[in-house]
Amino acid sequence: MSRSVSVRALKIANILIGVGIALLLAGIGLSYPTFKPYLETLFQTRDIATAPPLGPEVLAAEATAAILLPLDQPAPPVPGEPSPTPTSPGRELKAPIQPQPTPALLEPTSEPTARPALRPTPPPPLRGTMPVHIRIPAINLDAPVTPVEWAPLETADGVEGIWQVPNWRAAGWHSSSALLGVPGNTVLNGHNTTYGEVFRDLYRLQEGAEILLEGEDGLIYTYVVEALYILKEAHQPLEVRLENARYILQTTDERLTLVTCHPYGSIQNRLIVIARPAPAPPSEGEHP
Numbered sequence: 001m002s003r004s005v006s007v008r009a010l011k012i013a014n015i016l017i018g019v020g021i022a023l024l025l026a027g028i029g030l031s032y033p034t035f036k037p038y039l040e041t042l043f044q045t046r047d048i049a050t051a052p053p054l055g056p057e058v059l060a061a062e063a064t065a066a067i068l069l070p071l072d073q074p075a076p077p078v079p080g081e082p083s084p085t086p087t088s089p090g091r092e093l094k095a096p097i098q099p100q101p102t103p104a105l106l107e108p109t110s111e112p113t114a115r116p117a118l119r120p121t122p123p124p125p126l127r128g129t130m131p132v133h134i135r136i137p138a139i140n141l142d143a144p145v146t147p148v149e150w151a152p153l154e155t156a157d158g159v160e161g162i163w164q165v166p167n168w169r170a171a172g173w174h175s176s177s178a179l180l181g182v183p184g185n186t187v188l189n190g191h192n193t194t195y196g197e198v199f200r201d202l203y204r205l206q207e208g209a210e211i212l213l214e215g216e217d218g219l220i221y222t223y224v225v226e227a228l229y230i231l232k233e234a235h236q237p238l239e240v241r242l243e244n245a246r247y248i249l250q251t252t253d254e255r256l257t258l259v260t261c262h263p264y265g266s267i268q269n270r271l272i273v274i275a276r277p278a279p280a281p282p283s284e285g286e287h288p
Contacts, residue, residue, distance in 0.1 A: 048203065051229030051272055053243060060184065060250035067150050068245045069233060069270050070163040070172075070189040070259060128179025129215035134171050134188065138209040139201040145188060145213070148172035160238075163248070165189050169196025171258075174248060180215045185251040192260045192271075199260035202273055203228070211256060211275050223256045223275035230262065231270040247272050 131145045146166055153162045166172045171190040178184025190199035211223040231244040247257060254277055262271035 048228050048230045048271070051231045051244070051247065054246040054249075058251045058253060059246065060252050067161040067163060067176075067248070068241050069231070069248065070165050071153075071261075071267060128182035129217040129219070131173050131180055131186065131188070131213045131221075132216050133214035135212040135214075136205070136209065137212075138206070139204050141198070141201065143190075143196075143198045144170045145173050146170050147175045148189070149175055163189060165191055165195075166198075167195050169198050171198055177248070177257075178250065178254070180213055180221045181219075183252065183254045185249065185255050185257055186213075187248045187257045187259065189259045192262065193265050199258065199271075200264065202258060202260050202271055203262060205273060210278065211258075211273075213256070222278040224278050225273060225275045227274045229272040229274070231272060232268070233270045234266075234268045244270065247274075 130147065133143070134145050135142050148164045148166060150161045150163045152159050163174055164172065171188045174187040174189070177187040180186060191197060192200045192202070205225050205228060207225055207227065209225040211225065213221045213223065215221055229247075231247070233241060233244060236244075248259065256275040258273040258275070260271050261267045262269045
């Protein structure tokens, strides 16, 4: 009788173990989509190079980067400081007024009867345009772009200026960075985990991928990815973070810089994507 009970108990135990294993496997299967981005970014991070120091030869001016890289969450205002105006989809930022070209001037001559010479009119300055939309076909990214400001944030190192990030699914254009179509560094930031995860898949980009930015003028500005870099940011000394922030300063060349946190679900690092304007297509009669 006791042997029969033991066999029956063993069968029940085996059934319960089988059910438990089945439930465990089902739980893993159901939760895999949640953990998939964490695993993918961790594996691919090994293939992204650590960013080299950005030398002074590409910076527009020798200046210390007082405004640090953006966090993956909006920076809270410092007590006693006026709260910054939150960025919203309807906010409009006017491009800075550009000087008008100097009109042609008469060159004075010593002979009144001589034909006056015209001083050449300098070419009109490049005006540039604010980015309003971004598309990256390689990662199926299609999102609006809205201007953002920086906000003061009180830290152990004192009050620091941190760039805000849109709290909706949009990329943020650093309002002090370059406009499209003119020399300088056009900087866009975006969340990778929260608020729509607009820059979640930036780490997937490969060299040569196209980034399309629509300007306020209605034109499309095409950039080609040149490099992806990792910057160690969280828990780093202020000197390191200031060196990292050189990547969002103005430059003498024309470039596009995208910034987000990395890996997925973490603010440990910053992922930097650097792109250059695509070469102009050859005109008719020219060979590519």
